[in-house]
Structure formats: C-alpha cells, structure tokens
Amino acid sequence: MKFIDIKFLLSVHKLTQLPEATLPEIAFAGRSNVGKSSLINTLVGRKSMVKVSGRPGKTQGLNFFQISExxxxxxxxGYGFAKVSRGMQDNWQTLISSYLESRTSLCCVVVIMDLRHEAKVQDTQLISWLKQHSINYLPxxxxxDKLSGNLRQKNAAILDAGHTIHSSQRILFSAKTGMGKEELERALASFAKID
Ligand SMILES: Nc1nc2c(ncn2[C@@H]2O[C@H](COP(=O)(O)OP(=O)(O)OP(=O)(O)O)[C@@H](O)[C@H]2O)c(=O)[nH]1
Ligand SMILES: [Mg+2]
Structure with missing residues (x-):
C-alpha cells in the first residue's frame, strides 16, 4: 500500500459522526506524546499532515485521514495524560473503546510505544483488551533514533517480555530517520488486504 494521495477527512467527537464504514480502517493508539501523529506523518511522507506537538494531549477527537479510495x-x-481532567479522560476512554468495539471495518490497531520506556500498564491493558475483543493489533x-544499536535491541527485548510480544510481531520505528517505514507499510497493507 502506498500512502499517497492522503487527505484529512474529519475529527470525530461522538460515534454518530463516524464516516460510513466503507473502507478498511487502521487506527493508531498509544500514550500521549509517544509519537502517533509523527508516525502517521512519516508514513504519508508529509512533515505536517497531522499536527505534532511538544505538549502532550495535542490530538483530541478521532482524526480520520483517507488514503485515495x-x-x-x-x-x-493519546491516553495517560495527567493534565487532562479525570472526567475528560473518562470521556475519551468511553469514546475510543466504543469505537474500537463496534467498528466493523477496523482491520488493525497500531499500538505505539516508546522504545526507551519500560512496559507501561496502560499499554499492557490496551493490548489485553484488544486480544479479548479479537481485534488485530500491531506493536x-x-x-x-534516540538509542544506539545495542540499547535498541536490549530495550526492545525488555518491552517484548513485558507485553508478551514475539520479536517477529513488532516493528522498530523512527519518525525522525524513517527506520521501519517500509516494514510498517507492508504489515498494514497485509492487514488491510490491499497492495
Ligand atoms: N526523535 C524523535 N522524536 C519523535 C519521534 N516521534 C515523535 N517525536 C517527537 O515527540 C513529540 C510528540 O510527538 P507527537 O507525534 O505529537 O505525539 P502524539 O502521540 O501524537 O501526541 P498526542 O497527540 O499529544 O497524544 C514531538 O516533539 C515529536 O517531534 C521519533 O521517532 N523520534
Ligand atoms: Mg497526536
């Protein structure tokens, strides 16, 4: 799948606003500030298709982008952003989980984690929730880029163990250098069953 001809479609704040489920859909999840929007920008080869920020909590609502047809x-x-009020966090959680549970066209959730951090409880919870709901996911x-080669492998192995992920199931990525981009494109095309 080539991530060209991409356009922003809409930002969804309640389920009634969802576009018709006519195309295969890939969602990108992870803790606040982990680099979800940057990863999408790298995939689509645009520096600022998606807004990126130094401040956590930049992305609000479910932002839909359409890749050609x-x-x-x-x-x-993102989840786990302490500065957003508890009530607002709960709203997000409810919206996201009902979206993930009910979306028939959803073919994969990319679960993005920071290679430098140890396994975080919220990521473990999301992964086991996705497993329980038989939703495909890609760690x-x-x-x-922030780690040297040796540390990269070491930290990846720690995260694998923490989340019970096999090394062949996950992708090491950098939005800065483009590392892992082609591998990710291939994996997503296979989930979406398109070339
Ligand atoms: N060095 C480096 N910095 C990155 C990478 N990915 C993201 N960043 C930086 O991390 C910060 C957060 O990136 P975002 O893409 O906005 O993160 P997000 O997960 O979309 O954040 P929220 O929308 O707030 O949940 C920005 O300062 C990015 O430049 C990466 O692969 N390498
Ligand atoms: Mg974002």
Missing amino acids: EAYLVDLP VYTKA
Whole structure:
C-alpha cells in the first residue's frame, strides 16, 4: 500500500459522526506524546499532515485521514495524560473503546510505544483488551533514533517480555530517520488486504 494521495477527512467527537464504514480502517493508539501523529506523518511522507506537538494531549477527537479510495487512517487521542481532567479522560476512554468495539471495518490497531520506556500498564491493558475483543493489533516501538544499536535491541527485548510480544510481531520505528517505514507499510497493507 502506498500512502499517497492522503487527505484529512474529519475529527470525530461522538460515534454518530463516524464516516460510513466503507473502507478498511487502521487506527493508531498509544500514550500521549509517544509519537502517533509523527508516525502517521512519516508514513504519508508529509512533515505536517497531522499536527505534532511538544505538549502532550495535542490530538483530541478521532482524526480520520483517507488514503485515495483505499483506506482510512485514524489518529486516536493519546491516553495517560495527567493534565487532562479525570472526567475528560473518562470521556475519551468511553469514546475510543466504543469505537474500537463496534467498528466493523477496523482491520488493525497500531499500538505505539516508546522504545526507551519500560512496559507501561496502560499499554499492557490496551493490548489485553484488544486480544479479548479479537481485534488485530500491531506493536510498534518508536523513537528508535534516540538509542544506539545495542540499547535498541536490549530495550526492545525488555518491552517484548513485558507485553508478551514475539520479536517477529513488532516493528522498530523512527519518525525522525524513517527506520521501519517500509516494514510498517507492508504489515498494514497485509492487514488491510490491499497492495
Ligand atoms: N526523535 C524523535 N522524536 C519523535 C519521534 N516521534 C515523535 N517525536 C517527537 O515527540 C513529540 C510528540 O510527538 P507527537 O507525534 O505529537 O505525539 P502524539 O502521540 O501524537 O501526541 P498526542 O497527540 O499529544 O497524544 C514531538 O516533539 C515529536 O517531534 C521519533 O521517532 N523520534
Ligand atoms: Mg497526536
């Protein structure tokens, strides 16, 4: 799948606003500030298709992007952002989980984690929730450029163990260098069953 001819479609704040489920859909989830929007920008080869920020909590709502007539990409708001009120966090959680549970065209959730951090409880919870709901997921360890080769492998192995992920199931990625981009494109095309 070539991530060209991409356009922003809409930002969804309640389920009634969802576009018709006519195209295969790939959602991008992860903790706040982990690099979800940057990863999408790298995939689509545009520096600022999706807004990126130094401040966590930049992405609000479910942001839909359409790739030609082939697929939808959905940039999800990050979880675990302490500065957002509890009530707002609960709203997000409810919206995201009901979206993930009910979306018939959803073919994969890319679960993005920071390669430098140890396994985080919220990521473990999301992965086991996705497993329970039989939703396909693809773990991606990002910000790989921030570590040297040796540390990269060491940290990846720690995350694998923490989340019970086999090394062949996940992708090491960097939005800065483009590392892992082609591998990710191939994996997503296979989930979406398109070339
Ligand atoms: N060095 C490096 N920095 C990155 C990478 N990916 C993201 N960043 C930086 O991390 C910060 C957060 O990136 P975003 O893409 O906005 O993260 P997000 O997960 O979309 O954040 P929210 O929308 O707030 O949940 C920005 O300063 C990015 O430039 C990467 O692979 N390498
Ligand atoms: Mg974002």
